[in-house]
Amino acid sequence: MTPPLLRVDDLHVQFSTRDGIVRAVNGMTFDLNEGETIAILGESGSGKSVTAQAIMGILDPEVASIPSGSITFRGEELVGLPERKHRKLRGTDIAMIFQDALSALNPVICVGDQVAEMFRVHAGASRKSAKQQAIEVMGHVGIPAAAQRYGDYPHQFSGGMRQRIMIAMMIALKPAVLIADEPTTALDVTVQAQIMELLKELQRETGTGLILITHDLGVVASVAERIVVMYSGRVMEQGDVDAMYARPANPYTIGLLDSIPRLDARIGRLPAIPGLPPNLLNTPSGCPFHVRCTRAEDTCRVDPVPPLVEVGPAHKSACWFAEEVYAHGK
Amino acid sequence: MASDDMSGAQAPVVSVRDLVKHYPIERGIIFRKRVGTVHAVDGVTFDLMPGQTLAIVGESGCGKSTVGRLLVGLEQPTSGSVTVAGTDLSTLNARELLATRRDLQIILQDPYTSLDPRMTVGAIIGEPFEIHPEAIPAGKDAKGAVRDLMARVGLNPEFINRYPHQFSGGQRQRIGIARALALNPHVIIADEPVSALDVSIQAQVMNLLMDLRDELGLSYVFISHDLAVVRQIADTIAVMYLGQIVEYGDAEQIYEHPQHPYTAALLSAVPVADPVVQRSRTRIPLSGDLPSPADPPSGCRFRTRCFQAQAKCAEVMPELVASGDKHVVACHFPLEAVTSV
Numbered sequence: 212m213t214p215p216l217l218r219v220d221d222l223h224v225q226f227s228t229r230d231g232i233v234r235a236v237n238g239m240t241f242d243l244n245e246g247e248t249i250a251i252l253g254e255s256g257s258g259k260s261v262t263a264q265a266i267m268g269i270l271d272p273e274v275a276s277i278p279s280g281s282i283t284f285r286g287e288e289l290v291g292l293p294e295r296k297h298r299k300l301r302g303t304d305i306a307m308i309f310q311d312a313l314s315a316l317n318p319v320i321c322v323g324d325q326v327a328e329m330f331r332v333h334a335g336a337s338r339k340s341a342k343q344q345a346i347e348v349m350g351h352v353g354i355p356a357a358a359q360r361y362g363d364y365p366h367q368f369s370g371g372m373r374q375r376i377m378i379a380m381m382i383a384l385k386p387a388v389l390i391a392d393e394p395t396t397a398l399d400v401t402v403q404a405q406i407m408e409l410l411k412e413l414q415r416e417t418g419t420g421l422i423l424i425t426h427d428l429g430v431v432a433s434v435a436e437r438i439v440v441m442y443s444g445r446v447m448e449q450g451d452v453d454a455m456y457a458r459p460a461n462p463y464t465i466g467l468l469d470s471i472p473r474l475d476a477r478i479g480r481l482p483a484i485p486g487l488p489p490n491l492l493n494t495p496s497g498c499p500f501h502v503r504c505t506r507a508e509d510t511c512r513v514d515p516v517p518p519l520v521e522v523g524p525a526h527k528s529a530c531w532f533a534e535e536v537y538a539h540g541k
Numbered sequence: 542m543a544s545d546d547m548s549g550a551q552a553p554v555v556s557v558r559d560l561v562k563h564y565p566i567e568r569g570i571i572f573r574k575r576v577g578t579v580h581a582v583d584g585v586t587f588d589l590m591p592g593q594t595l596a597i598v599g600e601s602g603c604g605k606s607t608v609g610r611l612l613v614g615l616e617q618p619t620s621g622s623v624t625v626a627g628t629d630l631s632t633l634n635a636r637e638l639l640a641t642r643r644d645l646q647i648i649l650q651d652p653y654t655s656l657d658p659r660m661t662v663g664a665i666i667g668e669p670f671e672i673h674p675e676a677i678p679a680g681k682d683a684k685g686a687v688r689d690l691m692a693r694v695g696l697n698p699e700f701i702n703r704y705p706h707q708f709s710g711g712q713r714q715r716i717g718i719a720r721a722l723a724l725n726p727h728v729i730i731a732d733e734p735v736s737a738l739d740v741s742i743q744a745q746v747m748n749l750l751m752d753l754r755d756e757l758g759l760s761y762v763f764i765s766h767d768l769a770v771v772r773q774i775a776d777t778i779a780v781m782y783l784g785q786i787v788e789y790g791d792a793e794q795i796y797e798h799p800q801h802p803y804t805a806a807l808l809s810a811v812p813v814a815d816p817v818v819q820r821s822r823t824r825i826p827l828s829g830d831l832p833s834p835a836d837p838p839s840g841c842r843f844r845t846r847c848f849q850a851q852a853k854c855a856e857v858m859p860e861l862v863a864s865g866d867k868h869v870v871a872c873h874f875p876l877e878a879v880t881s882v
């Protein structure tokens with residue numbers, strides 16, 4: 212069997228800080244196949260971005276370490292890969308777009324040249340043809356009057372336009388894996404919808420495997436095929452979007468789904484998850500969610516941590532009562 | 542519906558009429574020269590009824606926060622009036638203004654920057670009592686009043702001497718709410734009160750706001766760009782675009798049957814957090830980018846992006862007119878009107 216495009220297996224990432232060891236990712240596991248979109252959903256601090264940084268190989272080696280786990284790209288191990296090789300992968304096969312495109316663009320090079328550069332370096336286009344292709348792709352992602360705006364600098368573009376430029380660059384690069392870390396969080400909804408549609412279109416054209424990091428279940432519902440739900444650096448549940456939405460198998464997922472306000476219904480008071488988000492410097496023993504979980508029993512409060520168990524086809528949950536929660540339905 | 546208040550209709554607690562706020566754009570270092578005007582708020586009119594929640598929605602830069610700041614007097618309007626409990630604020634002297642302002646308090650978006658990091662939580666919540674000691678309930682001292690407020694918003698009163706950085710985002714938002722409640726206001730202006738919070742915490746704070754509204758009979762002006770959150774709390778909504786209200790009225794009617802093309806496009810762009818429902822929805826695309834508030838389009842401000850626009854839209858500015866029975870819309874070619882049953 213050919214290995215999946217990207218496999219993350221029991222990944223652990225920790226930071227040594229003045230206040231102690233921060234265990235940011237504790238056993239992240241998922242597979243990404245070609246042309247697939249997987250969403251990593253979780254609240255602030257749950258380890259989404261750190262997972263992305265580990266895949267990209269951009270964790271700060273001064274403070275971060277990967278004590279165990281593996282990340283393979285087309286079967287090749289990325290954990291421990293020399294920086295030179297990792298950098299080569301980043302420039303070609305694995306790419307990332309960030310919440311704030313401004314930080315990813317070079318402020319002193321005009322936007323058009325930055326897009327053209329992608330065609331020159333990755334497709335070996337001539338200077339002239341690269342410029343032509345850049346203008347074309349800029350128009351394609353919805354930059355009005357692309358030829359006139361070719362020479363503009365990043366600060367002259369709005370947030371939505373900068374994000375479109377990032378996508379234009381990805382169309383040129385055609386990475387095998389694209390990680391989008393909250394690509395639309397800072398944008399207005401009308402712009403957000405346009406950007407998500409562009410991302411999907413890019414994916415259809417290039418067959419890219421897309422990892423979408425977000426805390427917005429609405430966005431997940433519109434673009435992802437599979438979801439990984441994280442809490443306190445752990446995978447709480449993963450599965451196909453529809454199956455998981457219809458029949459979540461983890462109390463945290465249920466709490467999360469219930470507390471999300473929906474545009475199409477007035478519920479009024481929402482069933483909120485009680486208590487506070489976890490403190491990663493001081494994680495509790497047992498299941499990290501037990502302090503807030505209404506289903507918790509004594510077994511949940513002590514180690515070991517509940518393992519991910521299969522409850523349905525390609526559907527896994529890390530809860531001692533996974534089968535029961537699953538059978539009980541939402 | 543019962544006919545009880547059909548005749549003796551209640552008076553609004555806050556009335557806003559033709560509110561305008563223009564900011565000058567100036568150039569030059571030594572000789573400041575006015576080179577333009579930002580039309581941040583351009584003729585906003587609404588009524589807030591007692592015990593009700595009016596939500597102001599719209600995209601970034603449409604003027605929501607400016608309206609909020611004008612309401613609480615953090616800024617002075619260029620023109621137009623704000624009337625609180627029947628009194629036009631512009632007719633009051635400084636002392637009367639201070640007394641009236643007690644009744645209107647604001648909660649700000651960012652629980653991380655809106656609290657002074659050097660003050661204890663007790664000092665932050667109790668600060669309004671320094672100007673208005675008369676607001677301390679009889680038989681209590683300021684500290685006791687602060688403890689009561691903390692308990693009311695779900696903060697442990699034992700934490701009265703802690704500093705803001707020792708609290709989570711949701712807890713800090715509760716501190717802001719407690720402070721806003723100190724003077725027993727009737728009206729709270731909440732500017733994006735849950736936007737910076739995680740969903741699980743967002744629901745807690747929303748529930749707290751709804752409980753306080755019901756227990757204390759508060760009225761809210763709830764400013765938010767999140768239409769799913771707004772739907773849970775609003776009785777009335779005002780949809781703003783480039784400084785103007787384009788649609789205003791009964792929240793359920795507007796969510797179910799938006800009539801302004803902008804409202805319809807905005808609602809269609811918000812993803813529903815349900816994959817099956819979401820896949821069946823179609824988005825109304827908007828053409829072009831948001832025009833600059835320093836140079837708004839002639840006629841209807843939305844016309845440059847509108848799918849309904851015709852020649853008239855560039856020439857005549859549409860007024861807010863009744864469309865259906867519970868709401869008004871500013872558009873020459875509104876989507877189909879519906880009357881509620």
Ligand SMILES: Nc1ncnc2c1ncn2[C@@H]1O[C@H](COP(=O)(O)OP(=O)(O)OP(=O)(O)O)[C@@H](O)[C@H]1O
Nearest residue numbers: 226228233235254255256257258259260261262491
């Ligand atoms: N360089 C670092 N040093 C120390 N701790 C870090 C570092 N980077 C991240 N962390 C910690 O790791 C945890 C996970 O962070 P991460 O950025 O992955 O969260 P996230 O899920 O992306 O959250 P958000 O939704 O807020 O972006 C957090 O507690 C964070 O404080």
Ligand SMILES: Nc1ncnc2c1ncn2[C@@H]1O[C@H](COP(=O)(O)OP(=O)(O)OP(=O)(O)O)[C@@H](O)[C@H]1O
Nearest residue numbers: 564579581600601602603604605606607608766834
């Ligand atoms: N002090 C100021 N000087 C000049 N322009 C201003 C000032 N305050 C606000 N503006 C402008 O007025 C317009 C309305 O701003 P406002 O903050 O009210 O928008 P908003 O609807 O609250 O947006 P957001 O959703 O981003 O908070 C914007 O174009 C803004 O840039």
Ligand code: SF4
Nearest residue numbers: 841844847854872873
């Ligand atoms: S007045 Fe014209 S341009 Fe404005 S919203 Fe209505 S149809 Fe569109």
Ligand SMILES: [Mg+2]
Nearest residue numbers: 259260261392
């Ligand atoms: Mg992140």
Ligand SMILES: [Mg+2]
Nearest residue numbers: 605606607732
């Ligand atoms: Mg604002």
